[in-house]
């Protein structure tokens with residue numbers, strides 16, 4: 001399985017975002033965490049900043065929306081230049097309609113699940129999406145520990161994707177590090193988000209390569 005490494009700029013220096021994106025030019029995507037202080041107890045950045053980042057980033061933007069009213073806002077992130085837009089199942093009224101709208105706008109559509117949200121009710125919807133994001137921490141902050149209790153959820157989703165021959169990526173986000181990335185990969189994740197693990201390293205390129213190697217073993 002080819003594994004992708006998506007550093008999260010949540011752990012980057014917000015005063016130097018263009019330079020921080022350059023540091024991860026060897027990554028597959030740049031993961032951008034949009035938080036609204038309602039869906040999660042933190043506030044990060046929104047449309048105008050994503051629009052600028054999309055213009056300067058050497059890699060495409062993987063936008064993770066942790067916001068209420070995804071049905072209303074997600075399509076605007078597609079328009080802002082994201083390559084992939086992931087919204088939370090808990091924040092969308094009509095996830096299938098929204099996924100179709102995003103794909104129609106030419107971006108990849110992702111569905112995210114908080115740790116307490118089971119994957120079972122969404123298994124039959126997976127074909128509507130390009131990616132399933134299994135959160136391995138409570139969303140809101142970087143630097144938390146990886147929840148091993150999410151491994152069965154990853155494995156369950158991967159099994160269904162294989163059985164039904166779907167082309168859906170399984171992303172993990174939260175606590176992914178050199179210590180945990182192999183477990184996530186073994187369970188069936190193929191897109192690894194890593195914030196503190198990449199931006200906390202002296203040499204981000206070397207850390208990206210290390211995560212890729214550990215995940216592909």
Ligand code: DX5
Pocket residue numbers: 008009010011031033064137138139140141142143144173174175176193194195196197
């Ligand atoms: C958390 C965010 C993550 C965060 C991960 O709500 O969705 O993308 O940046 O950070 P680490 O990798 O430090 O756990």
Ligand code: ZN
Pocket residue numbers: 008031032033064173193
């Ligand atoms: Zn994220």
